[in-house]
Amino acid sequence: MGFFNFGLQVVVLISYCSFVSFVVYGNKIRSNVIPSTLDGPFEPRTVPFDVSLRGNAVDLTDDDPRVRRRVKGFQPEQISVSLSATYDSVWISWITGEFQMSNHNKNITPLDPESVASVVRYGTLRNPLNHEAKGYSLVYSQLYPFEGLQNYTSGIIHHARLTGLKPDKLYYYRCGDPSIGALSDVYSFKTMPISSPKSYPKRIAVMGDLGLTYNTSTTISHVISNKPQLALLVGDVTYANLYLTNGTGCDCYSCSFPNSPIHETYQPRWDYWGRFMQPLVSKVPLMVVEGNHEIEKQVGNQTFVAYSSRFAFPAKESGSSSTFYYSFNAGGIHFVMLGAYIAYHKSSDQYRWLERDLANVDRFVTPWLVAVWHPPWYSSYNAHYREAECMMAAMEELLYSYAVDIVFNGHVHAYERSNRVYNYTLDPCGPVHIVVGDGGNREKMAVGHADEPGNCPDPATTPDQHIGGFCALNFTTGPAAGQFCWDRQPDYSAFRESSFGHGILEVKNQTWALWTWHRNQDSRSTVGDQIYIVRQPDKCPVRYKQTERWFASI
Ligand SMILES: *[C@@H]1O[C@H](CO)[C@@H](O)[C@H](O)[C@H]1NC(C)=O
Ligand SMILES: *[C@@H]1O[C@H](CO)[C@@H](O)[C@H](O)[C@H]1NC(C)=O
Ligand SMILES: *[C@@H]1O[C@H](CO)[C@@H](O)[C@H](O)[C@H]1NC(C)=O
Ligand SMILES: *[C@@H]1O[C@H](CO)[C@@H](O)[C@H](O)[C@H]1NC(C)=O
Ligand SMILES: *[C@@H]1O[C@H](CO)[C@@H](O)[C@H](O)[C@H]1NC(C)=O
Numbered sequence: 001m002g003f004f005n006f007g008l009q010v011v012v013l014i015s016y017c018s019f020v021s022f023v024v025y026g027n028k029i030r031s032n033v034i035p036s037t038l039d040g041p042f043e044p045r046t047v048p049f050d051v052s053l054r055g056n057a058v059d060l061t062d063d064d065p066r067v068r069r070r071v072k073g074f075q076p077e078q079i080s081v082s083l084s085a086t087y088d089s090v091w092i093s094w095i096t097g098e099f100q101m102s103n104h105n106k107n108i109t110p111l112d113p114e115s116v117a118s119v120v121r122y123g124t125l126r127n128p129l130n131h132e133a134k135g136y137s138l139v140y141s142q143l144y145p146f147e148g149l150q151n152y153t154s155g156i157i158h159h160a161r162l163t164g165l166k167p168d169k170l171y172y173y174r175c176g177d178p179s180i181g182a183l184s185d186v187y188s189f190k191t192m193p194i195s196s197p198k199s200y201p202k203r204i205a206v207m208g209d210l211g212l213t214y215n216t217s218t219t220i221s222h223v224i225s226n227k228p229q230l231a232l233l234v235g236d237v238t239y240a241n242l243y244l245t246n247g248t249g250c251d252c253y254s255c256s257f258p259n260s261p262i263h264e265t266y267q268p269r270w271d272y273w274g275r276f277m278q279p280l281v282s283k284v285p286l287m288v289v290e291g292n293h294e295i296e297k298q299v300g301n302q303t304f305v306a307y308s309s310r311f312a313f314p315a316k317e318s319g320s321s322s323t324f325y326y327s328f329n330a331g332g333i334h335f336v337m338l339g340a341y342i343a344y345h346k347s348s349d350q351y352r353w354l355e356r357d358l359a360n361v362d363r364f365v366t367p368w369l370v371a372v373w374h375p376p377w378y379s380s381y382n383a384h385y386r387e388a389e390c391m392m393a394a395m396e397e398l399l400y401s402y403a404v405d406i407v408f409n410g411h412v413h414a415y416e417r418s419n420r421v422y423n424y425t426l427d428p429c430g431p432v433h434i435v436v437g438d439g440g441n442r443e444k445m446a447v448g449h450a451d452e453p454g455n456c457p458d459p460a461t462t463p464d465q466h467i468g469g470f471c472a473l474n475f476t477t478g479p480a481a482g483q484f485c486w487d488r489q490p491d492y493s494a495f496r497e498s499s500f501g502h503g504i505l506e507v508k509n510q511t512w513a514l515w516t517w518h519r520n521q522d523s524r525s526t527v528g529d530q531i532y533i534v535r536q537p538d539k540c541p542v543r544y545k546q547t548e549r550w551f552a553s554i
């Protein structure tokens with residue numbers, strides 16, 4: 001580092017900021033002035049847990065009309081849109097035919113994916129839809145070679161890529177197989193604006209750890225009423241793995257069903273989720289990255305099969321050979337989606353892809369750089385505390401050297417926003433890390449903080465077997481030196497609150513973006529947290545496009 005004489009600045013800014021926070025920053029005390037990261041770093045603030053939210057999050061049941069199959073034969077259902085790498089192309093995905101489950105050792109014959117065509121008719125007019133795209137189809141199975149467990153085989157999953165689209169334009173589409181009279185109704189979506197420092201999607205919804213509960217349904221209805229142009233889901237999608245294959249569910253992953261020979265899943269929950277989400281994601285492109293609940297191990301050690309089969313990803317289009325990491329542009333924002341449950345070390349394919357991807361970002365075209373993955377590096381809740389520190393050790397320096405502006409994570413079922421931070425040190429050029437694992441799933445809400453007496457996790461209990469090792473040691477510098485946890489809310493944590501909700505990112509221009517966290521208990525006009533995230537390209541050097549030179553300003 002050594003670009004800044006930062007120590008002095010911090011002192012000055014903190015005293016200035018505590019004044020600002022008193023006036024405008026309180027959750028209940030409001031004014032017209034929205035703080036910006038230029039006012040930071042902020043003094044850490046915790047909104048106490050509202051005990052009226054102790055109510056369980058309860059899953060929608062099989063007979064809820066929103067999760068039941070509403071089509072006949074090979075009519076399309078579970079229709080969704082996702083972006084390709086650039087504005088001129090999107091993916092449309094849908095499912096035809098019914099899933100099958102076996103319960104009496106009777107082998108099920110999967111549907112033939114070739115038996116139903118994958119066609120999308122689209123255009124800028126509702127009628128006629130004068131373009132056609134042909135896609136591909138697949139069927140996946142979730143198999144458990146154990147006595148008493150049931151197997152699942154999906155309906156036919158279709159993905160088709162539309163190309164040659166114009167920016168910022170409304171397109172109408174129908175998907176299905178016209179040769180058998182099975183075309184969907186007409187749906188529409190809007191393409192992203194052209195990539196330039198002057199054009200941005202107006203509102204981007206960011207949600208995490210959704211599941212499919214009544215609280216999830218509150219979150220999604222709030223997302224819909226905020227009218228996003230794009231939605232991000234930062235992992236942990238359906239929580240189908242809180243169920244046995246016979247459809248019996250429970251409220252937690254680790255305590256569930258100790259006698260099962262493998263961790264089971266009830267795959268129909270994915271179909272329920274696809275149906276439930278259709279009203280949002282048939283119009284608003286959804287970009288998903290994997291969480292631990294998508295691992296879903298099955299026969300032959302296969303993992304992530306439902307996740308990788310059901311969603312379309314701009315992997316190839318962004319030079320990735322994997323559904324676990326990819327990138328895309330949305331107007332003047334470049335998003336990198338990273339995988340925490342696959343190899344991320346410096347010699348891994350993912351890391352090498354990330355180096356290439358970042359080296360190709362042109363900040364004159366996409367000034368904003370946003371990184372997204374599931375388990376947070378900077379969270380101060382005791383749930384999953386410092387769990388992803390091997391990934392952090394491998395990748396933080398690279399992301400910092402390219403001046404990533406914002407990081408979005410989930411995994412911890414609460415809300416938290418960091419001060420600008422790098423390597424556990426406040427740094428005006430570090431990203432703002434935002435945790436929105438508060439989508440509403442049926443597992444417990446994260447309420448405890450690692451800095452509260454008796455809440456510091458024992459490092460030995462912290463490792464997660466799926467996350468590629470354990471790297472968190474006691475801090476060697478800073479106010480928590482010699483300890484595993486802070487004894488007060490860490491300086492890196494600017495704001496935290498345990499409540500369900502979602503966020504909306506509104507990039508205004510090449511340096512200012514408004515971030516708003518909407519709590520579920522509020523009507524949609526009230527907000528739990530709001531801040532302008534301000535880039536300082538003149539102060540924060542960006543390692544620029546392939547030249548390996550450091551530009552002081554862009
Ligand atoms: C979830 O929704 C239920 C009502 O369905 C409510 O009682 C509970 O407080 C909600 N939980 C949270 C954390 O908002
Ligand atoms: C499920 O599939 C596995 C692997 O093919 C097989 O061993 C098992 O018998 C099947 N179970 C049922 C109930 O059909
Ligand atoms: C599913 O299996 C579990 C464990 O064997 C059992 O307790 C439960 O009653 C079963 N549920 C149904 C609906 O059969
Ligand atoms: C699955 O993984 C385990 C542990 O890594 C290994 O012992 C086993 O041989 C693997 N099984 C298959 C079918 O690959
Ligand atoms: C991160 O900080 C530690 C001290 O807390 C230091 O030893 C290490 O070199 C730093 N890493 C980087 C990449 O700056």
Ligand SMILES: *[C@@H]1O[C@H](CO)[C@@H](O)[C@H](O)[C@H]1NC(C)=O
Pocket residue numbers: 456474482483484485
């Ligand atoms: C790490 O910190 C914890 C307290 O957070 C302390 O109990 C433990 O002894 C420390 N370990 C080392 C190796 O210093």
Ligand SMILES: *[C@@H]1O[C@H](CO)[C@@H](O)[C@H](O)[C@H]1NC(C)=O
Pocket residue numbers: 508509510511512
């Ligand atoms: C960027 O947007 C912010 C917030 O809307 C505004 O205050 C600022 O003047 C704008 N800056 C430029 C360079 O347009």
Ligand SMILES: [Fe+2]
Pocket residue numbers: 209235236291292293374410411412
């Ligand atoms: Fe998670």
